[in-house]
Amino acid sequence: MYPVIYGVNRHTVQTRTIKGVTFPKGSNVYIPIFHIHRDPAIYPDPDTFNPDRWSENTVRHPMAYIPFGAGPRVCVGMRLAVFELKVAIIKVLRAVKFSTTKKTQEKIVFADSSFLMPKTPIVLHVERR
Numbered sequence: 001m002y003p004v005i006y007g008v009n010r011h012t013v014q015t016r017t018i019k020g021v022t023f024p025k026g027s028n029v030y031i032p033i034f035h036i037h038r039d040p041a042i043y044p045d046p047d048t049f050n051p052d053r054w055s056e057n058t059v060r061h062p063m064a065y066i067p068f069g070a071g072p073r074v075c076v077g078m079r080l081a082v083f084e085l086k087v088a089i090i091k092v093l094r095a096v097k098f099s100t101t102k103k104t105q106e107k108i109v110f111a112d113s114s115f116l117m118p119k120t121p122i123v124l125h126v127e128r129r
C-alpha cells in the first residue's frame with residue numbers, strides 16, 4: 001500500500017509498440033508503481049488494508065506488484081531490504097504494542113516528495129509488552 005518510491009522511469013533505446021501504443025526511440029516512460037498498487041482492477045477496494053488479499057489463490061500479472069521495480073535494473077537490495085524489514089518489525093512488535101488514539105489520522109496525507117512519506121508524523125500510542 002505504501003511503496004517507498006512512487007514510480008520509476010525508463011528511457012527507450014528503440015521504438016517499440018506495446019498493445020497498440022508506440023513509444024518512439026528516446027522517450028521517457030514513467031511506470032507509476034504507487035498507482036499500479038492502487039488500481040482497483042488489480043486490487044479491489046485498494047485503499048483498504050487487507051493482508052488476506054495476499055493469502056487468496058489469486059493469480060496476478062507479474063508487474064502488478066513492483067515496489068522494488070523490475071527487470072534488469074530491479075533494486076539490487078531487494079532481498080536484503082525485505083529481510084531487514086522483517087527482522088526490524090519482529091524486534092519492535094515483540095517489545096511494544098501500537099494502538100490508535102483520538103489524534104491518529106484517519107487518512108494519511110502524503111508529503112510533496114518523490115518518496116512516499118506522510119506530510120505529518122503518524123500519531124500512535126506505544127506501550128511496552
Ligand code: HEM
Nearest residue numbers: 004005008067068069070072073074075076077078080081
Ligand atoms: C524498502 C527498501 C527499498 C525499496 C522499496 C527500494 C526500491 C527501489 C526501486 C523502486 C528501485 C528502482 C528499480 C527500477 O528502476 O526498476 C531501486 C533501485 C536500487 N536500489 Fe533499492 N530499494 C530498497 C532498498 C535498497 C537497499 C537496502 C539497497 C542496497 C543495499 C538498495 C539498492 C538499490 C540500488 C543500487 C538500485 C539501483 C539499481 C540499478 O539501477 O541497477 N535498495 N530500489
